[in-house]
Amino acid sequence: MTTPEPQPSTPDPVSRDRIYRSPMGIVGGVLLLALVLWLGIDALIRGEGRTQWLALAALILLVPLVSAFTLRPAVYANEERLRIRNPLRVIVLPWGQVASLRSGYSNEVLTKSGTKFQLWAIPVSLRARKKAAREQAQAAAERNAAARGEKRRRGGGGLGGGGLGADGPVRAETDKIMDELRELLVRRENEESAQGEVTVRWAYEVAGPALAGAVLLLILLTMP
CATH class of the missing domain: 1.20.5 (Single alpha-helices involved in coiled-coils or other helix-helix interfaces)
Structure with missing residues (x-):
């Protein structure tokens, strides 16, 4: 008689993220990127000599920056943590580390250590x-x-x-989103699975190309 092999235990499923982004930011970013690419590519094709190099440097600088400040920002929230993807940083905040979510002229999250992070993907609209x-x-x-x-x-x-x-007080859309996040914070901040350390990662995939483009553009502009 053979003994059945023990089956490996499966990890608990991770809750699905709620994703919040700015529709107007995305639309504006697409239009601005289209304009930058149109002008830059036109200069590369029709320009001569130094003009082509200047257009190339401008594209290397502007495309990552425009994408970072318009298309990139997003907020991901689930039962364990809040993940904030800002233009140049990605911040992961377990709910146990969040002190409050504040709305004024911008939407912000304040950690229990006193650090403040802005929610670029949820802009305030007066x-x-x-x-x-x-x-x-x-x-x-x-x-x-x-x-x-x-x-x-x-x-x-x-x-x-x-x-x-019909469903309660009339609220601006971004204020409704902040209310949802506050409800999630109140419900999850003391749960064991929502504890941990705050992590911050710089977006080198944005900063690297933008810095290279800036350096190249500076060299070209200072050349006689």
Whole structure:
């Protein structure tokens, strides 16, 4: 009789990331990249002598930088950690290391050690906040008017309350995202699987080519 071989234990499945990016940043980045490439390639093909080298250096400098500040930023959140991909850095924050998520003129995460990181992929839109406030005020006015009409018909009753939409207060999209992240933080910060150390990695794949392009452009511009 043979003894069955023990089966290797399978690791617990990792929760799927929620990915947050800026649609307007992506659209703007694609358009800006198209413009840079069009002008740069045109100069490479039609230019002569030093112009071609200047165009090449500008492309090596600008393409990584434009991509980094528009297409690259993203925030990944799951049950264990928050991963922030900013233009020049990637920050991994276990929920146990996050002290708070703050919204002002920018959205930021503050660690328990006091370090602050900006969420480039979730930009604050003051225009969107003002629009949400207007919609909230309008919804409140409509409910109050309806409540007054109902009161006149029935001869009693109170006014409708607050500036709530069908699913709660009207909020700007990026503020809703920050609310989701705060809920995840409150729910997971004390869990054992959400503990660990903060790690920060510089994006050398962006900085390297951009620095090479800057050096080449500087040499070309200073040459007689």
